[in-house]
Amino acid sequence: KKMDHEEMSSCDLEAGTVCESTSCSSLSGRPTLTDVLSEPSPVCPTAEGEQTEQVLEPLKVYLRVRPFSKAELASNEFQGCVTIESSEIVVLQAPKDSAALKNSEKGIGQSIHKFTFTQVFGSETTQNKLFDGTIKDLLTAFIGGQNALVFAYGVTNAGKTYTIQGSPEDAGILPRSLDLIFNCINGRLYLKNNLKPHLSSDIMKMDFGQVEHEEAIKTALLSNLKEETDHNVKASTNQSSLKDMSHLVGPNNVSPMCVAADEQDCEDKTNKNQEVQFSVWMSFFEIYNEYVYDLLNVFPLPKCQKRPVLRICDDQAGNSYVRDLKWICINSSEEASRILKIGNKNRSLAYTKMNQKSSRSHSIFSLRLLRVSVEDEPHILGVSELSLCDLAGSERCNKTHTAGDRLKEAGNINNSLLILGKCIAALKQNQNTKGKQRYIPFRESKLTRLFQPFFCGKGKACMIVNINQCASTYDETLNVMKFSAVAKQVVQRIQSKGFEFFTPKVIGKDGKAIRFDANISIEELLSEENLLEDENEMDVTVMSHEDALKEIENLRKKLSAERQSKLVQELQIRKEMGEAMFQQMLELEETWSKICEEEREKSEQLLEKRFEMYRNAIKHHAYHCAMEEVEDNYVPVEEFLAEQEQVKEKDQRILELEMALTLLKQSSESRSDLHITEERIIAEHKNQKMDGVVEELQKLCQKREELIKSLQAQIKNIKDESDRAVSKTNEENTVLKQTIIRKDQEIEALQSCVEHTGELEALVSELQGKQNESRKCSSLVDVKQPKTKKGLFSNFKSTVTHSPKSLKGQTKSEDASTLSRKQPLLRKM
Numbered sequence: 001k002k003m004d005h006e007e008m009s010s011c012d013l014e015a016g017t018v019c020e021s022t023s024c025s026s027l028s029g030r031p032t033l034t035d036v037l038s039e040p041s042p043v044c045p046t047a048e049g050e051q052t053e054q055v056l057e058p059l060k061v062y063l064r065v066r067p068f069s070k071a072e073l074a075s076n077e078f079q080g081c082v083t084i085e086s087s088e089i090v091v092l093q094a095p096k097d098s099a100a101l102k103n104s105e106k107g108i109g110q111s112i113h114k115f116t117f118t119q120v121f122g123s124e125t126t127q128n129k130l131f132d133g134t135i136k137d138l139l140t141a142f143i144g145g146q147n148a149l150v151f152a153y154g155v156t157n158a159g160k161t162y163t164i165q166g167s168p169e170d171a172g173i174l175p176r177s178l179d180l181i182f183n184c185i186n187g188r189l190y191l192k193n194n195l196k197p198h199l200s201s202d203i204m205k206m207d208f209g210q211v212e213h214e215e216a217i218k219t220a221l222l223s224n225l226k227e228e229t230d231h232n233v234k235a236s237t238n239q240s241s242l243k244d245m246s247h248l249v250g251p252n253n254v255s256p257m258c259v260a261a262d263e264q265d266c267e268d269k270t271n272k273n274q275e276v277q278f279s280v281w282m283s284f285f286e287i288y289n290e291y292v293y294d295l296l297n298v299f300p301l302p303k304c305q306k307r308p309v310l311r312i313c314d315d316q317a318g319n320s321y322v323r324d325l326k327w328i329c330i331n332s333s334e335e336a337s338r339i340l341k342i343g344n345k346n347r348s349l350a351y352t353k354m355n356q357k358s359s360r361s362h363s364i365f366s367l368r369l370l371r372v373s374v375e376d377e378p379h380i381l382g383v384s385e386l387s388l389c390d391l392a393g394s395e396r397c398n399k400t401h402t403a404g405d406r407l408k409e410a411g412n413i414n415n416s417l418l419i420l421g422k423c424i425a426a427l428k429q430n431q432n433t434k435g436k437q438r439y440i441p442f443r444e445s446k447l448t449r450l451f452q453p454f455f456c457g458k459g460k461a462c463m464i465v466n467i468n469q470c471a472s473t474y475d476e477t478l479n480v481m482k483f484s485a486v487a488k489q490v491v492q493r494i495q496s497k498g499f500e501f502f503t504p505k506v507i508g509k510d511g512k513a514i515r516f517d518a519n520i521s522i523e524e525l526l527s528e529e530n531l532l533e534d535e536n537e538m539d540v541t542v543m544s545h546e547d548a549l550k551e552i553e554n555l556r557k558k559l560s561a562e563r564q565s566k567l568v569q570e571l572q573i574r575k576e577m578g579e580a581m582f583q584q585m586l587e588l589e590e591t592w593s594k595i596c597e598e599e600r601e602k603s604e605q606l607l608e609k610r611f612e613m614y615r616n617a618i619k620h621h622a623y624h625c626a627m628e629e630v631e632d633n634y635v636p637v638e639e640f641l642a643e644q645e646q647v648k649e650k651d652q653r654i655l656e657l658e659m660a661l662t663l664l665k666q667s668s669e670s671r672s673d674l675h676i677t678e679e680r681i682i683a684e685h686k687n688q689k690m691d692g693v694v695e696e697l698q699k700l701c702q703k704r705e706e707l708i709k710s711l712q713a714q715i716k717n718i719k720d721e722s723d724r725a726v727s728k729t730n731e732e733n734t735v736l737k738q739t740i741i742r743k744d745q746e747i748e749a750l751q752s753c754v755e756h757t758g759e760l761e762a763l764v765s766e767l768q769g770k771q772n773e774s775r776k777c778s779s780l781v782d783v784k785q786p787k788t789k790k791g792l793f794s795n796f797k798s799t800v801t802h803s804p805k806s807l808k809g810q811t812k813s814e815d816a817s818t819l820s821r822k823q824p825l826l827r828k829m
């Protein structure tokens, strides 16, 4: 969890904290290739104790996003996980089902991450654009004499191999670099080929026989390819390869960089630089399961035979190199491409679930450029190295369903990448802390051992991060991005001086160093007798007995000094760890006390709630008990009154008895003492009896009084209720009265209508009579059957005469109960 936190904070820091201007300023006004070639050496190579200048430059980290394949699009891998915000910023959004999203839902980490890169190349980026935008400057530095490392990093199937090597149709940065280098040194190749790279950065002078031997190896290698490749295929490949590279080459086979320079100036400098020549050597090896294998085997070994394993050794300056690695002298980019093909065939590739041709090893292609001055007599000026590394892809074994050999490979791959991550994190931390320097575990893996010089000032490094946008590999991609965020914060301290600073040691055939002197020509050196006489191939590590003893003594001293420093370091680390742990304990204690406080408050609240609950329950219970008691003690009113009567009667009786007693006392005064005593006893007895009865009666009275009170309360309640009912009934009555009045008014209106209709009928019959009379008078009229009355009024009459009845009937049927309720009220009115 702590690691996550650290990673996260580094990511957050990432945004905008790394000063890009450092790199920009160093690049502004950068020299053209012709400048590099023509400039005289700035520092005398023999000047001892001279302070070396260093250039601070942030590690350049580029991001390339691979496009989706058709299969990925079909399997719903597109979930908008990767968004390119600008040419430098990319945002990652966790898809559903990813561990990152699940963690963020639990409050661990975030679901959205923002990362800043030196430059981001989207899925539409062409190989050419990537090449121009990433390593062109590095190549300038390489040709100028600086060591350079480019490494492609990413999860499996992210496009690392595609970026480094490309496809037959579209070449990657490696073939493009070869083309550019050979275009730039075009016409300045050192064709004697008698100088060969040796150990980490030395040069070995070869005699004629050795040169021939080297030539023979190369020819064998090339013919090996020739034998296996079909002529037609080869022809088409060569053509396509030339066609592929054609866009890199300007007119007259000069690279665009050279074309860009002022032509006249370029020509002058080229003429001048005819005296500087170059010898180019290449090697290609892989680190597979932590074993180093040469990929440029002259004769392919049968599958059953084990490949020879190469060792990584240190030279006297402590620089690591691959011992017995084959270095092949190359004279053209085409030659290099052909040799590269052989190497690729020897690479450890395998089919995995994620990638059909997954690289199971880290492959490192290296070029060494020897710069030779041929002004008067050839002089060695220096050597620089360019390494292009295609790292094996990191992967999660359960996702890739790896098992057996694949699982072992994955373990080794992940382990070496983990150590690379540790080294980069330590480098970043060391540059931020003054004084105490953290141990950088370069030597814990073969890969980091070989990368060490590039990260320690002896060259420039640049990282190309490859990612795919698939939702299924989101978590691994996020880790890669976090790693890149840390790497981008590493600031490289690069020795500003080129060849001259890394003065190569020239080794003779006997393996002994020849004192380097720029004034001694190669021919002079070669003509030295000791070189020519010794025909036997010598192992450079063989020393004389005295030298070996001295070396052992030296190493012993170094070892004890190293042990002491390590002991101090260990103590320091222990102290730091102790302090860190103590700090952590304090933080933990603080956190826990906070948690305890919160818990305490919570439980107090809970307790308070419980108390409230119990209180309410008790109240409820008490109320119920009281109600039950009241019910038990309930006595009907009649019974109570009867008892009251009895009490009164008893009171009366007591009074009578008391009076009788007084009389008895008075009359018995004259009786004898015996009688008196007897009577007194009797009276006392009676009194005692009466006292008990009185007490009982009083208790009864008290109870009755209580009962009366409760009954009175009940009566009051009933009275209130009846009052309410009466007022409600009154309100209803009022409403009913109003309704009845309305109905009466309606009936009256109808009756006046009926009367009016009667009048109208009389008028009609009168008019008819008059009409009949006038008819009789005017003519002889046949007696006719009287017609049935038709017309508005007859209908109206019948309607009106029937309407009250029907209305009444309807009202009856509709709401008989309402009427029955109304009638008494009407009667009242």
Ligand SMILES: Nc1ncnc2c1ncn2[C@@H]1O[C@H](COP(=O)(O)OP(=O)(O)OP(=O)(O)O)[C@@H](O)[C@H]1O
Pocket (backbone or CB within 6 Å): 065, 066, 067, 123, 154, 155, 156, 157, 158, 159, 160, 161, 162, 163, 167, 355, 357, 358, 359, 360, 391, 392, 393, 394, 466
């Ligand atoms: N920019 C790109 N444009 C088109 N296709 C690409 C691109 N990058 C990668 N590919 C294709 O994606 C597939 C996987 O790429 P590649 O083999 O380079 O991945 P890798 O990272 O090297 O994987 P591994 O680590 O397993 O070797 C290949 O088929 C390749 O052609």
